[in-house]
Amino acid sequence: MEWLASLAVALEASGFGQWAGRSAWAYPVANVVHVFGLILLIGGIGLVDLRILGVFPRLPLQPLSQALTPLAIAGLMLIAASGLVMFAADARAMAASDMFQRKLVLILIALANAAVFRFLHRGAGWADRPPASARIMALASLLLWLLVAVAGRMVAYS
Amino acid sequence: MRKRLALAALLFAALPVAVAAHHGWSSYDANRTITHQGTLTELSWSNPHGTAKTNYQGRSWDVILAPVSRMEARGLSEAMIRPGQRITLVGYPRRDGTAEMRIERVIVGNATVELR
Numbered sequence: 001m002e003w004l005a006s007l008a009v010a011l012e013a014s015g016f017g018q019w020a021g022r023s024a025w026a027y028p029v030a031n032v033v034h035v036f037g038l039i040l041l042i043g044g045i046g047l048v049d050l051r052i053l054g055v056f057p058r059l060p061l062q063p064l065s066q067a068l069t070p071l072a073i074a075g076l077m078l079i080a081a082s083g084l085v086m087f088a089a090d091a092r093a094m095a096a097s098d099m100f101q102r103k104l105v106l107i108l109i110a111l112a113n114a115a116v117f118r119f120l121h122r123g124a125g126w127a128d129r130p131p132a133s134a135r136i137m138a139l140a141s142l143l144l145w146l147l148v149a150v151a152g153r154m155v156a157y158s
Numbered sequence: 159m160r161k162r163l164a165l166a167a168l169l170f171a172a173l174p175v176a177v178a179a180h181h182g183w184s185s186y187d188a189n190r191t192i193t194h195q196g197t198l199t200e201l202s203w204s205n206p207h208g209t210a211k212t213n214y215q216g217r218s219w220d221v222i223l224a225p226v227s228r229m230e231a232r233g234l235s236e237a238m239i240r241p242g243q244r245i246t247l248v249g250y251p252r253r254d255g256t257a258e259m260r261i262e263r264v265i266v267g268n269a270t271v272e273l274r
Binding site: 020021022023024025026027028086089090156 | 203204205206225226227230231
């Protein structure tokens, strides 16, 4: 990932990168926001995924999804913004981390899975009984986001 | 329903927990305390934790400091440990022989700053 390495060098040297790295509070605050974002993301879309998989069958899927999907998207935006701060603070080390690179790939797959799901099932008439294809994608979503979280936490330990 | 819930719970429980670390305590040998009087040759006052280099026993060592907010809260400043300043580092070496020490405390003049 050459592009990532050169982006990292530029970002770390930038005013934003210097601020993120040297400020006493930017990094810890970003770290907390990242966790809150993750709670919203997985707490939101993970419950929708479980419902599609057939857990809590008495909860109506449509209103559940309408309530929780926006929360998950809000979480994703918090994660992206705070993640950019933490990446900028330590960009060269992060760009060189295999675990971080794996995490980026997992995020791309998870986002693609979500986009394809929405494309295929928008306005779907299956209401409370999702077809197998939807259940498979929901399982993939749940596992992928959990793996993203694991990979993110493990960056510091690998 | 109950089976599926159990399956979901199992998925969560199966997440890997422990991994070997450059972070945490396990990768440093707390039984071999290094007390090094000298100077830093490089210093990066940065997050997620400060890093530096120092020459110790004929090798250049990586020095792992603490998060900026903690160092500042405990009274350590970048100027106090700037390269060239005489300081004392107390820390633990990596178990695997890598020339890297994780600093427990820094002594500058009369001030002792605990980093852990």
